[in-house]
Amino acid sequence: MSKKSRLQTNSNIRTIFFSELGIGISGNYFLLLFHILKFICGHRPRLTDLPIALLSLTHLLMLLVMQFIATDIFISWMGWDDIICKFLVYLYRILRGLSLCTTSLLSVLQAIILSPRSSCLAKFKHKSPHHVSCAILLLSVLYMLISSHLLLSIIATPNLTMNDFIYVTQSCSLVPMTYLMKRMFSTLLVIRDVFLISLMVISTWYMVALLCRHRKQAQHLQGTSLSPKASPEQRATQTILMLMSFFVLMSIFDSIISCSRTMFLSDPTSYYMQLFLSHMYATVSSFVFMSTEKLIINFLRSMCKTVINV
Template sequence: MNENSRLHTHSNIRNTFFSEIGIGISGNSFLLLFHIIKFFRGHRPRLTDLPIGLLSLIHLLMLLVAAVIATDIFISWRGWNDIICKFLVYLYRSLRGLSLCTTSMLSVLQAIILSPRSYCLAKFKRKSSHNISCAIIFLSVLYMSISSHLLISITATPNLTMNDFLYVSQSCSLLPLSYLMQSIYSTLLVLREVFLIGLMVLSTSYMVALLYMHRKQAQNLQGTSLSLKASAEQRATQTILMLMTFFVLMSIFDSIVSCSRTMFLDDPTSYSIHIFVMHIYATVSPFVFISTEKHIVNILRG
């Protein structure tokens, strides 16, 4: 029997994981509810409200699906068939892809918002909400098509033990792919990661440069209105910068743990670390956004 199937005996790992999932679901639910109430009350929406609300919804759904899959990892039973396995795993991977796409587009959108009127990026401010929505849809469809191989390779775990199967949960396993298919899939996945994370790095570098210029200009002119404007822009941008940095670090850590898991297929420790690391960003990000919302902070302080 694969050693990963014994994870249900590790109570500390189980409790830690479900605590992480519970905190993440609570945070994303609160953030999503805040944006829904804000919309129905007629508050003027900011350009970043749509992607932030969408990101909280994606993370909420992803964590809920992860909680369902986790019951098949940490609770000793095997009751899922091929259809349930394919649906849950494909849905989960698609939501992870949506999270990456939306995070990347949020970084680009903040860079557009921060751009002065004289810059070429400022031309996209009026249509940025529409353009970002179209970009997210396009990238999401593209990623879901890349992950479509899971509809074939994910299967219910056979009764006979086979070392070639990669453990997903007690009921579900990943069929080994041919060298050609694995190479194609890995190449497409790497291209997607490089492209989207590259957008984050470029937009982040652009925002850092603009913030530095704003600060220098404010110091030279000693203007109150400019200082206040720069301060407001700094708060919004620093939140995005912090999330982008955190996301990139977690992506790198995730890749390292994933590679170590591939090298040591029967190591339950690497698998437990992997499933914990995969959800850190989705758990932490809503609280970062909540901490920057003045209305929420004032209510909590009051």
Template sequence: MNENRRLHTSSNLRNTLLSEISVGISANSILLLFHILKFFCGHRHKPTDLPIGLLALIHLLMLLIMAVTATDIFISWQGWDDITCKFLLYLYRVFRGLSLCTSSLLSVLQAIILSPRSSCLAKFKHKPPYHISCALLLLSIFYMFISSHLLVSIIATPNLTLNNFMFVTQSCSILPMNYLMQSTFSTLLALREAFLISLMALSSGYMLTLLCRHKKQVQHLHSTSLSPKSSPEIRATQSILLLLSFFVLMSILDSIISCSRTMFLDDPTFYYIQLFVVHSYATVSPFVFMSTEKHIGNLLRSMFKGVINV
């Protein structure tokens, strides 16, 4: 009975994860398509368009790799060799890192946009977009370096069952590293995450301060019976703050579940839950960005009407 219940739970978690991946791929594709069309049609560009478009592309590629990986997580076929395991899983981890880098960069950029002219950040407002691309490129190179140990530690699962191997997919496992190497790369990863999340926290706190100041000014200028519409910058800032809060929450849950996997001897149930939590941000973020773009709503409505007329 317990075994049947466990299989039923695993099946539900698998279907939930696959549904989440499908929704995320569709939403990020629409968001990326919108920004591509916006670029080629010559519409007025906002400074945040580039990082949002990059984030949609990164999440799309990450979810596509996860969709391929999911076939090997849930199907016991032992079909991948060492090269396939290393390539796909290393690429997947790099895109996860780029998601964090781009989100942090986006939060800093939005703080700069929202800053008043008297602020020390105002001088960065008119920097060209390629500065953003250069910063993201440098962060990407650094993250690819500190993730390079995966090219050694990820292997095709051997035929012998060994307790010290960590399950990744049916074909791939993580080889345990020696203490020195594991400590070095863990420290570098921790420093990277601490730095980027600190940037998020500082920029978020700064934006919250500016929003509170703006709210007080609006209340002073307008009566409470009136509900003046917030500017596009304010709405964009609120969306980014919402996303950053969601990202931090999912990161905390990811850490808790990772510890639980270790305590419960790599239980597959915790692994499926962890995968669901990890990809929640990539699935939710495009909907938040699309909610602030009126043009996307108009585009989706026109597409929907076109499909009905056909």
């Protein structure tokens, strides 16, 4: 296949993609380690600490699985059997779905934290992290059921000769489903995406409205002794808003490229661009979260001073 050969022989594409995965794995590893150390040291957890830690763990595992899958896309490989193909592709899709679920839940939790005491959302501020864990677990189980068709559709095709199969890696391909099955699973996925992204949009709109109201109040109080400086909750909200915007932007680009792939199935460039953009959020998000943690910033500053003094 031309797609195979061009992806294998283009060393620049391979280097850029594996560099992206390496940077993302490192960032999410340090973010997860930071939250584990916070828990061990007895720091009081915030409501968003568990979702952020779970998001970093999800992205870490997703990028590790993708790095293993990428070896069968860009590098000559001995070939996988059906079990390995089904396990890797199914696990990867579950992790991507969990990333979407956790990101949506994180935006809702941040909206709850920012809400005033008079709001109907205020009563959820003191909920236990166990409630958050149950919500994430429920969303994960539902998505596992929606993606279960991959256990039947993914097969090992080391010598792919039929044009009906959809290319996944050198060893794995996707068997075309019947019209009824494709329609059913596509509908379930659309419902899931619309529901979760709608939660993001609603919570984002709510947070923007609260921030605008706070800015007007701060401008009104500028002449008094009160400082209009943003609180930690508002700075965290701005971070979540930036990540939500970036997530939606990457999702739009991913959808555009996916549509273009349906029109130009033999074009390896669009396939690579989709791989690159679909992991951009997992790579960037960890560094954005770390940039808002004072403990990490102070640690990096002390490390820089030590290096300079030496």
